[in-house]
Amino acid sequence: MTVMMDAEALNAFLARDFPQVAGSYRVEQVEETRLVARLVTEEEHLRPGGTVSGPSMFALADLAIYCAILARIGPVALAVTTNASIDFMRKPAAGRDLLAECRLLKLGRVLAVAEVLIFSEGQVEPVARCSMTYSIPPKPRESVGVRYGI
Amino acid sequence: MTVMMDAEALNAFLARDFPQVAGSYRVEQVEETRLVARLVTEEEHLRPGGTVSGPSMFALADLAIYCAILARIGPVALAVTTNASIDFMRKPAAGRDLLAECRLLKLGRVLAVAEVLIFSEGQVEPVARCSMTYSIPPKPRESVGVRYGI
Amino acid sequence: MTVMMDAEALNAFLARDFPQVAGSYRVEQVEETRLVARLVTEEEHLRPGGTVSGPSMFALADLAIYCAILARIGPVALAVTTNASIDFMRKPAAGRDLLAECRLLKLGRVLAVAEVLIFSEGQVEPVARCSMTYSIPPKPRESVGVRYGI
């Protein structure tokens, strides 16, 4: 099995289809069942006390898992999150980016499952853990008119 | 048992402590174990195809549950989300606000549990379901120096 | 829409296909999107201190949700749990049966989502909350050779 989209391809895809998040979130490493993504933490992701907001961590986990799936099946598919479970375990370190390490546990015909650990850059203990299920739509009969025009 | 903060008090609290979200999210109804919150959907909450983003729905559920707890224990406490589980079940209707109906299932000394159903306004079928656990810090010995200065 | 299997039909189905659990678990009420199931608590379900074990509560929630789905689609389908999230909130009362109140939130073509509150019989406060996703297999082309011979 092989990776269909590398980090560069995934970041180009995000910049085109998700311009509102592409400035802050980016894919750094891609392997067959592993992916690392970064959140460049900025003012908008912070909460009182300098901690990164829950929704920003959720978004980072979601993006990492989405890209780990697209890395394998390509940008054609309209995969959507159906379930997410997240544990917030520690306060992120102030003034540091967050790194999400994603592991793809299952890539089935209709469902994919992956888990993510989120770290403050340079820290050993994870700040959050997340697992998600994605629903993968059936392949279209023909390859005409693919969704993203790529 | 009684409600310590009503919708007006909770919205004033959000405007002061969370100005970055208070423009879009607001509390509409507060009862002892029930709360309704609204997301005024705007461009920034949308994804391609006009659907509301997962992180925006997560933020709405989190805010509803946070406020349902503060309604009972007041604005002093530094309650934090420790676990969230969310099911995305249907695509939100385009051009409509989202409403979160929160039910407080447990308000313990150290943990609170609540669940939320999210609806597109005017629709019967929920678009998402979420449950969260909050950790409630121990009460300070004295009421000097409360966190939010209220 | 209509209910395809009532409580009697579901209990007969459990007795035939799941004889190892059918003695303790039974369906009591069935409506279109709501179902009540009972765990007759016995020695085997208990833990030190007289509390019902977590796996027994998990099994009760799973059975309630499984039956809520079968009530609608009939006994043909081989539906399987893909995700479960459960919060244990209070210690069950000693010497009482548990009741699971299930609400079917989504019954899609490939996924169903339901939630359950579990109560000690006669108590107002829930002891546990659970939500599950079921994967529903595609319908066979023909109705020959249905799975359960019913």
Next chain:
Amino acid sequence: MTVMMDAEALNAFLARDFPQVAGSYRVEQVEETRLVARLVTEEEHLRPGGTVSGPSMFALADLAIYCAILARIGPVALAVTTNASIDFMRKPAAGRDLLAECRLLKLGRVLAVAEVLIFSEGQVEPVARCSMTYSIPPKPRESVGVRYGI
């Protein structure tokens, strides 16, 4: 930091306090943040088609996480599961034991979080993924009258 209970001590603890499960479940390896437990699959754990039941997998994950915590804090504490999230990803292989690989992600003063992957023995792909939160009770003032008499 050090391990307070090794595999032998944990299995002796299970045999004494949880005799109803100790015959089927056992701890095999214990490290500071990692533990392996085995379910010796027998008739009672199976469902039609030879697959291991969901509640049996839940019980295996719960036991692994419980023991991973006790390995660190000793048998004194009355730790209880407050939240569990589980993904069932593949059908277990027929006629094989299940192995749970547990990783302790957080061991705080009041909450612990751990995750588990469950495998059919000898298989590479996990059959299930589980994460749980445990609530750890405050330490008693004195060490008189410890709970388990060990």
